[in-house]
Amino acid sequence: MSAQVETERNENAYDFRAMEAKWRPYWDETKVFQPTGDAPKGRKYVLDMFPYPSGDLHMGHAEAFAIGDMNARYFKQCGYDVLHPIGWDSFGLPAENAAIKNDTHPKEWTYKNIETQAESFKRYAIAADWSRRLHTSDPEYYKWTQWLFEQFYKKGLAYRKDSMVNWCPKDQTVLANEQVVNGACERCGTTVTKKSLNQWYFKITDYAQQLLDDMEQLEGKWPDRVLLMQRNWIGRSEGAEVRFEIEATEDQAAESFTVFTTRPDTLYGATFIVVAADAAFAEQIVAPEHKAALEQYREDIKALSDIDRQSSDREKTGVFTGRYAINPLTGAKLPVWASDYVLADYGTGAIMAVPAHDQRDLEFALKFDLPIVKVLDVEGAEDPATSGVAASGDGVLINSGELTGLPKAEALAKAIELVEAAGTGEGKVIYRLRDWLLSRQRFWGTPIPVIHCEDCGEVLVPEDQLPVLLPDNLRGEQLAPKGQSPLAAADDWAIVPCPKCGKQARRDSDTMDTFVDSSWYFLRYVSPNYDKAPFDPQAMSEWGAVDMYVGGVEHAILHLLYARFFTKVVRDLGLIKHDEPFKALMNQGQVLNGGKAMSKSLGNGVNLGEQLDKFGVDAIRTTMIFASPPEDDVDWADVSPSGSQKFLARAWRVAQDVTSEPGVDATTGDLELQKLIARTVHEVQGLLDNGKFNVVVAKTMELVNATRKAIDSGAGAADPAVRKAAETIAILLSLYAPYTAEDVWHALGHDTPVLTAGFPEVDPALLVDDTVTAIVQIKGKVKARLEVAKDISEQELQELALADAAVQRSIGDAEIRKVIVRAPKLVNIVI
Numbered sequence: 001m002s003a004q005v006e007t008e009r010n011e012n013a014y015d016f017r018a019m020e021a022k023w024r025p026y027w028d029e030t031k032v033f034q035p036t037g038d039a040p041k042g043r044k045y046v047l048d049m050f051p052y053p054s055g056d057l058h059m060g061h062a063e064a065f066a067i068g069d070m071n072a073r074y075f076k077q078c079g080y081d082v083l084h085p086i087g088w089d090s091f092g093l094p095a096e097n098a099a100i101k102n103d104t105h106p107k108e109w110t111y112k113n114i115e116t117q118a119e120s121f122k123r124y125a126i127a128a129d130w131s132r133r134l135h136t137s138d139p140e141y142y143k144w145t146q147w148l149f150e151q152f153y154k155k156g157l158a159y160r161k162d163s164m165v166n167w168c169p170k171d172q173t174v175l176a177n178e179q180v181v182n183g184a185c186e187r188c189g190t191t192v193t194k195k196s197l198n199q200w201y202f203k204i205t206d207y208a209q210q211l212l213d214d215m216e217q218l219e220g221k222w223p224d225r226v227l228l229m230q231r232n233w234i235g236r237s238e239g240a241e242v243r244f245e246i247e248a249t250e251d252q253a254a255e256s257f258t259v260f261t262t263r264p265d266t267l268y269g270a271t272f273i274v275v276a277a278d279a280a281f282a283e284q285i286v287a288p289e290h291k292a293a294l295e296q297y298r299e300d301i302k303a304l305s306d307i308d309r310q311s312s313d314r315e316k317t318g319v320f321t322g323r324y325a326i327n328p329l330t331g332a333k334l335p336v337w338a339s340d341y342v343l344a345d346y347g348t349g350a351i352m353a354v355p356a357h358d359q360r361d362l363e364f365a366l367k368f369d370l371p372i373v374k375v376l377d378v379e380g381a382e383d384p385a386t387s388g389v390a391a392s393g394d395g396v397l398i399n400s401g402e403l404t405g406l407p408k409a410e411a412l413a414k415a416i417e418l419v420e421a422a423g424t425g426e427g428k429v430i431y432r433l434r435d436w437l438l439s440r441q442r443f444w445g446t447p448i449p450v451i452h453c454e455d456c457g458e459v460l461v462p463e464d465q466l467p468v469l470l471p472d473n474l475r476g477e478q479l480a481p482k483g484q485s486p487l488a489a490a491d492d493w494a495i496v497p498c499p500k501c502g503k504q505a506r507r508d509s510d511t512m513d514t515f516v517d518s519s520w521y522f523l524r525y526v527s528p529n530y531d532k533a534p535f536d537p538q539a540m541s542e543w544g545a546v547d548m549y550v551g552g553v554e555h556a557i558l559h560l561l562y563a564r565f566f567t568k569v570v571r572d573l574g575l576i577k578h579d580e581p582f583k584a585l586m587n588q589g590q591v592l593n594g595g596k597a598m599s600k601s602l603g604n605g606v607n608l609g610e611q612l613d614k615f616g617v618d619a620i621r622t623t624m625i626f627a628s629p630p631e632d633d634v635d636w637a638d639v640s641p642s643g644s645q646k647f648l649a650r651a652w653r654v655a656q657d658v659t660s661e662p663g664v665d666a667t668t669g670d671l672e673l674q675k676l677i678a679r680t681v682h683e684v685q686g687l688l689d690n691g692k693f694n695v696v697v698a699k700t701m702e703l704v705n706a707t708r709k710a711i712d713s714g715a716g717a718a719d720p721a722v723r724k725a726a727e728t729i730a731i732l733l734s735l736y737a738p739y740t741a742e743d744v745w746h747a748l749g750h751d752t753p754v755l756t757a758g759f760p761e762v763d764p765a766l767l768v769d770d771t772v773t774a775i776v777q778i779k780g781k782v783k784a785r786l787e788v789a790k791d792i793s794e795q796e797l798q799e800l801a802l803a804d805a806a807v808q809r810s811i812g813d814a815e816i817r818k819v820i821v822r823a824p825k826l827v828n829i830v831i
């Protein structure tokens, strides 16, 4: 029998089902995923964005959690005490809709799905501390969500106001702007309307500047694009507020109002004023003969979202109010128009229009034949009136009184001085960020702990009466909102005595947006069973902020912003010391099939359970990790779980063949293999630190192949370096193929969990003589020096160069045109 045939037959003994059955209980018994509290290297808190219990786990979870887990496992191997908890974001609409349909209570659907997912997570072997499991819909959790709301309220950070909100007539609920897609409800497709409602808000705008400033702490540790999205969302604008007077008429008095402008330098070019058509101010000033037209216009724009209103492809619309305002610097008389392209709730809801230099104003001026006056000489710019293109560039001021002759930047400062001196305005910074509308008129969420009393007004539910529990006796149709929240209709729940005066009062019947629940769960995990506060101060001082947060880029804005806001408020309450919740962030890509996101309608979905049954957990995890760097998409049509399975079987077989005893002195073994092990470990460490997880799998494969060769036709199965190689393979596998790793480790004669083996140390002597310094250049400049093997392949050298953090930083968003590799010494990247 040839060696080849024998190997293949024996690899068939790789039985993933047996391994999965064997090692799961072992990890429970050894509690290896629980923090010990005494690791000499310190602590690391690794967190995956917690799941929503929509059904069983899917391929997206499989990818995200393989990546998150790899972080946790790596820290653990490095000797840190690792906190890696798991829980569920378990309030939300789908549970309620299921309950209405099935005539049940939402908790039935919710907790059944949680159990299913929990079982799958355990099978998937995520290295989670199950003793810390939490569900945001548990009273033990939402009690503290309510408690936090009360602290926010006391600080003036939770308040109610009337506002026009997006309203879905079918779901009978308020929608956030992001939940309105092309004017329709994201969930059910019904055309969204506007409705004035009294709603609860968190005053996140108080923290706008801090949210911007503290991003400095995240630079280089969060993906650049996420930081950019946060920055844009907060949207800081510097400029001025300028006050204008509207002239009195025979029937109407004079009025004064302010505009916000980022371009006070263009004041001389303002030729008309536009006020938001839907603002109360428009109604207040409109001349009697224009009132009907304005009313009609307001009706017409009601259904449009803010995004539609500001879309640059829509033709401008508007109505004249019949009134004129006076330019405070020039005395010119400017007609006042009302339009939808000015938003009521941004800036002051009114603008001075400078059509020569602002595209939207230009389009409006051309449509309604309003004057266009150039006040900035912009080099190369065409005439706005004839070209239809506003001169928005830099230049020197013209036709602008005292500002004439100044370059734009100076004119900006000077214009602010002028209006300030004239008492008609002042420099001003505003933010695009709005306060967070947190109330929902739905059942399955955290009840807002407020009681409304005719005499006392809003009264917080006393802390010792928290939590305000959701009623258990509502089900099915009773949960369907009928213009008001189902809780408002439940009198036996809603009617209570006022905590202050005892008079009959009503509970607030709104529940909180589920983003509130997920804005502090990472704080709860440090002590999820603590019952005297949201978290135990002692445990918090030990764990603090999350060291590595892993999740989808779809949460780049809201969830992360809200979590950052909560963290800052909780800090200001004196409960924690850190400013930012997540020190580092890793976004995983999506799992696609045939280039498209998996979906029912496309019929390209892949069932995770079936994949696990067929190939085993480890093969699926390995496939996910090997397919691409974590942040890139994985296309299931391009991967090979059976290839992963064969690799794992080969690795497993190598370990079975080792004949030396544990503890043999590897330094007496085959030198070439020793060197390869050292190089592999060294490189892998760099790859792990830079999040190049896919290459770690490739490196393990190389080591497996080399070890196989050493056994079959080199040093032989008894060589101490062969054992060292097999043990190293087990440790690398423990990061992404946990069952195989544990099996291999025990087959090699160890009787403690492989995760406690420790990341291998490298003897630097083994690295030196075989390595040379490779230089990585970009645009002719040296960006990195890499210690690489003398015999490194061009391919490998290129991968290493592109994986280098400094190199990536200098490439940034630029496109790589060409990579010229002269192994082993030079890589030249053309961008």
Ligand code: ANZ
Pocket (backbone or CB within 6 Å): 236, 237, 260, 261, 262, 263, 266, 341, 342, 343, 344, 345, 346, 347, 348, 349, 350, 351, 352, 353, 354, 357, 358
């Ligand atoms: C005059 C002007 C001249 C402007 C010019 C721009 C260019 P950002 O950067 O987004 O803050 N604006 C102010 N309030 C508005 C509102 N509620 N709805 C729509 N547009 C509004 O933009 C600020 C600029 O957008 C302001 O500066 C104002 O137009 C307009 F050459 O004033 B500007």
Ligand code: ZN
Pocket (backbone or CB within 6 Å): 453, 454, 455, 456, 457, 498, 499, 500, 501, 502, 503, 505
């Ligand atoms: Zn009262």
